[in-house]
Amino acid sequence: MIRYDANQAARYRDRLLAEVEADVRDCYQCGNCSAGCPAAFTFDYQPNQVMRMLQVGLVDRVLDSTAVQLCVQCLTCTGRCPRDIDIAGIFEDLKAVASAQGRDVPEHAKTFNEAFMNAVARFGRLPELYMMGMFYLGTMSPKMAMGDVGLALPMVARGKMGFIPRRSKGAAEVGRIYKKTMAAAKAREKAMAEAAAREKAMAEAAAREAASAAAVAAQAAKASAAKPAAQGAEPAKPGEAAASEVVAA
Amino acid sequence: MTLAYYPGCSLHKSSGEFDVATRKMLAVLGVEYKEVPDWTCCGSSPAHMMDHLLAQALAARNLRQAAEVGDELLVPCPSCYQREKNAEMEIHKSDSFRAEVNEVLDSPYTGRVTVYALPEFLTKFVGEEKIAGLVKTDLSQLKVVPYYGCLLGRPGELTGERDIEQPMMMDLLLQAAGVDVKWWNYKTECCGASVGMPKMEIQRRLSGKIIEQALAAGAEAIVVCCPLCHVNLDLKQAQINNFLGADYKVPILYLPQVLGLALGLSAEDVMLNKNVVDPTLLVNTAIQEAGTIKAEEERKAAEKAAKAAAREAAAKEAAPANPAAAPATATAGGGSESADAEAQP
Numbered sequence: 001m002i003r004y005d006a007n008q009a010a011r012y013r014d015r016l017l018a019e020v021e022a023d024v025r026d027c028y029q030c031g032n033c034s035a036g037c038p039a040a041f042t043f044d045y046q047p048n049q050v051m052r053m054l055q056v057g058l059v060d061r062v063l064d065s066t067a068v069q070l071c072v073q074c075l076t077c078t079g080r081c082p083r084d085i086d087i088a089g090i091f092e093d094l095k096a097v098a099s100a101q102g103r104d105v106p107e108h109a110k111t112f113n114e115a116f117m118n119a120v121a122r123f124g125r126l127p128e129l130y131m132m133g134m135f136y137l138g139t140m141s142p143k144m145a146m147g148d149v150g151l152a153l154p155m156v157a158r159g160k161m162g163f164i165p166r167r168s169k170g171a172a173e174v175g176r177i178y179k180k181t182m183a184a185a186k187a188r189e190k191a192m193a194e195a196a197a198r199e200k201a202m203a204e205a206a207a208r209e210a211a212s213a214a215a216v217a218a219q220a221a222k223a224s225a226a227k228p229a230a231q232g233a234e235p236a237k238p239g240e241a242a243a244s245e246v247v248a249a
Numbered sequence: 250m251t252l253a254y255y256p257g258c259s260l261h262k263s264s265g266e267f268d269v270a271t272r273k274m275l276a277v278l279g280v281e282y283k284e285v286p287d288w289t290c291c292g293s294s295p296a297h298m299m300d301h302l303l304a305q306a307l308a309a310r311n312l313r314q315a316a317e318v319g320d321e322l323l324v325p326c327p328s329c330y331q332r333e334k335n336a337e338m339e340i341h342k343s344d345s346f347r348a349e350v351n352e353v354l355d356s357p358y359t360g361r362v363t364v365y366a367l368p369e370f371l372t373k374f375v376g377e378e379k380i381a382g383l384v385k386t387d388l389s390q391l392k393v394v395p396y397y398g399c400l401l402g403r404p405g406e407l408t409g410e411r412d413i414e415q416p417m418m419m420d421l422l423l424q425a426a427g428v429d430v431k432w433w434n435y436k437t438e439c440c441g442a443s444v445g446m447p448k449m450e451i452q453r454r455l456s457g458k459i460i461e462q463a464l465a466a467g468a469e470a471i472v473v474c475c476p477l478c479h480v481n482l483d484l485k486q487a488q489i490n491n492f493l494g495a496d497y498k499v500p501i502l503y504l505p506q507v508l509g510l511a512l513g514l515s516a517e518d519v520m521l522n523k524n525v526v527d528p529t530l531l532v533n534t535a536i537q538e539a540g541t542i543k544a545e546e547e548r549k550a551a552e553k554a555a556k557a558a559a560r561e562a563a564a565k566e567a568a569p570a571n572p573a574a575a576p577a578t579a580t581a582g583g584g585s586e587s588a589d590a591e592a593q594p
Contacts, residue, residue, distance in 0.1 A: 173354070
């Protein structure tokens with residue numbers, strides 16, 4: 001059973017308005033993004049489906065989807081959207097959120113991004129061979145590594161591979177930038193999660209209160225129904241109680 | 250004001266030929282530049298998929314370094330270009346965001362550096378006419394399609410490209426250099442980018458389609474302007490063949506390699522030996538063919554001139570007898586209406 005979540009939809013919509021200047025409500029499901037997407041054949045959800053899921057608040061499902069991680073960021077969808085929605089920007093932000101929340105995302109995307117950024121943060125400039133090595137170590141998949149071993153030979157033969165990574169002059173600053181921004185992103189995400197948890201707790205408390213109030217009302221109604229009907233006391237009450245029970249459920 | 254030049258990590262090592270060819274081509278075109286001092290990685294795709302501020306700050310660090318050289322920054326790698334341009338636009342638009350970025354930098358970026366991609370820079374600051382005027386080697390028999398990829402054109406608000414589906418800058422530059430440019434519809438299709446590493450199937454299929462379409466358009470080589478597109482189409486061509494059961498052997502050339510050759514640089518100058526699918530045979534054949542065609546044309550022209558001279562001499566001899574005979578024999582060969590029209594006052 002899929003439950004739409006208006007609160008979560010609103011929360012993530014506000015974030016996208018601030019971060020990407022894109023409003024998911026603008027999407028009218030024409031499907032142009034999915035039609036032009038070169039990688040959509042590997043996605044679990046098509047780009048227009050992702051847009052719809054964000055509209056109705058299925059943010060968690062989207063964050064765990066392969067679609068978000070396999071997006072190649074070619075920007076075709078953004079370029080072709082008749083409603084001028086920066087769809088690739090939304091996918092980019094979804095990746096960032098998934099990364100900051102430390103989600104175990106599919107398709108080794110996190111492994112790749114982290115191997116890349118850790119290498120850059122250490123050396124300042126990207127040591128390509130080192131990064132690829134760290135990536136394949138991270139994937140724990142010898143099959144994937146073997147698939148690309150064949151590439152090394154032509155690259156080495158043409159002097160395109162640097163074996164020993166060197167630290168460039170700005171490396172220390174790059175490392176500091178990486179550390180500071182990632183710490184800030186994690187803190188921001190934590191604050192958001194806490195706010196969401198608080199909101200949820202408040203909503204649950206409200207629901208509990210409503211439920212107990214409804215139970216009291218139901219009991220009162222039962223009691224009054226048990227009394228002789230001569231008084232004709234409030235026949236609408238059982239109906240109301242039933243309605244509030246549904247809301248609480 | 251000197252032009253600042255940002256090579257980036259790919260050009261620094263694995264795509265050294267792109268860097269060398271670009272520098273040599275700029276030298277021939279008389280463009281003076283200076284490398285950005287102590288540049289670092291722009292962050293590329295992984296940075297902006299992890300955190301927005303991280304991506305913008307890494308790019309802003311390079312803008313700050315570039316400002317030491319000048320206010321104009323040439324970034325040949327489209328991935329770096331996109332990151333640097335993105336940071337330039339957001340930082341220059343909002344002072345509060347600039348402050349946010351400067352918070353994480355060691356020393357603040359206070360300048361206003363404008364970032365240019367290579368085709369954009371050549372079009373705006375060198376011009377097709379100047380390139381056409383400097384052509385030394387005839388590449389009219391080199392049949393190519395220009396492949397722009399994703400990041401040189403999209404999104405239009407960032408790159409300033411008017412038609413993101415059919416960009417023309419590379420087409421026009423190559424035409425100005427005398428190359429035979431074929432028309433095709435895969436100019437801006439994606440090659441699979443770095444997702445080729447975690448999910449190779451995407452790269453194999455997308456890059457395979459691009460090569461297939463280039464051949465269908467009548468091209469013998471693809472001209473690219475992106476190190477990652479080059480890796481996907483050139484280095485991984487054997488893997489594409491394996492995956493698709495194909496037998497492609499299409500050379501993938503960098504834009505400055507082709508322009509450099511046309512401007513008189515040698516194959517060694519533009520490092521054709523670094524390309525994995527060997528382009529030397531194709532390039533040499535094209536140059537030779539163009540030479541043969543030119544020699545043939547020259548021979549024909551010389552023959553024609555000799556005949557015309559002979560006729561003129563004959564006419565001169567006959568002239569005293571009949572003055573009207575000379576123009577009549579001259580137009581007899583052509584026999585066209587325009588020649589008749591010219592003869593009439």
